[in-house]
Amino acid sequence: MNPMVTNPDGQEARTPRRSRADVTGAALAILDAQGLPDLTMRNLAARLGLQPSALYWHFPNKQALLAAVADEIVSRARPAVSDAQGDWRDAVRSEAVALHDALLAFKDGAEVVSSTLALGLGAEEASARLAAAIRLGGVDGMLADRSAEALLHFVIGQSWHEQQRLQADSLGVVAPSVASHPDALVGDRDASGVFEVGLDLFVAGLEAGRLSEI
Amino acid sequence: MNPMVTNPDGQEARTPRRSRADVTGAALAILDAQGLPDLTMRNLAARLGLQPSALYWHFPNKQALLAAVADEIVSRARPAVSDAQGDWRDAVRSEAVALHDALLAFKDGAEVVSSTLALGLGAEEASARLAAAIRLGGVDGMLADRSAEALLHFVIGQSWHEQQRLQADSLGVVAPSVASHPDALVGDRDASGVFEVGLDLFVAGLEAGRLSEI
């Protein structure tokens, strides 16, 4: 309401104008606390003490805002052991796991990144790092790029599904065929191990291809 | 407007009430012709000559409607050579390609299926068929299930990205880093071959795991 801000010492502060980073930060906060459905331009503006129309000075539209959010999420992916002194297989696994963790760190993180992927704004970096790790295994340049992109899509698709399942479970909206899956040992963690299995298949495939040099 | 329908011969027909299949059919038609953003309850109702609220007699909500649409899309996936007489690797590839093609057959098909996957309503069948093909290779039961699910997520993620890219290209909304990609030979088909490479990696990984029996 009041653009003026008064400090505890009585001194008057400048009207608190927001930066682009402030907006994406608030968007990330909403995403984390409430999820993508609540990340509306109106909610975001309210959290910043702005009118919705003010956001359009910082971003041309919502899609651009989401792209910036996706960028931030992906950029926080850091592999556990960044030293590339170890095995190239561990390097690939490490990069993939780091991305996987980064996507799961924010509610609906995988969906946000996935929906922005085609614009090539943030995942290009993740793809490049996957490709670099793959190249350590001695795979050809163009083949490494394509393998990295394929691995990227697997990681994103898998992460998104895990988050969807978590959300569906918490809402109690599960189809009988899924809920009564006979293989489920614990009962609610049906997807356990799928990511690891898929990742291992990818790495094993890379190794096999490296040997036979198709 | 008028619930009565008059045939060319002058005979009066019964008021044309709609079935569930009519609704999903109209939804598929909108999806194919215009895409997911235009698949609104109001557009759908208008195409059927109904009020929007009438749709809620056939489906409890939009999500359930989309699940039915996704079911229909996935169920149309038929492998090229259904005879399992050939190689198990060809069977796996054939199933994956069939799913890939089915998702690409409808505009935004991959996104619709992806967003409905967690409810386990339609892709369970696709996953089971992939698992069956994988089992032909002699892979263990639980491992086959997980491998199939991982492959499923790769196929969906990859398909969705291809459709996104097509749409982004047609709208001319491409980031400079993507548009000026030096590897692009043709220029607009940057994702060419990624699906095939990823699929080959998966199959090679399955074969390697089958031999070493980890």
Added chain:
DNA sequence: ACCTGAACACCGTTCAAGT
């Protein structure tokens, strides 16, 4: 440079009531 105020053209969903 950064934001307000007001409007435009939409959404999904509910629910009493009709036939």
Added chain:
DNA sequence: ACCTGAACACCGTTCAAGT
């Protein structure tokens, strides 16, 4: 059983105008 009519509580976006 199938649908209408009307309303409720929202959306993203534009644009003139303010400071």
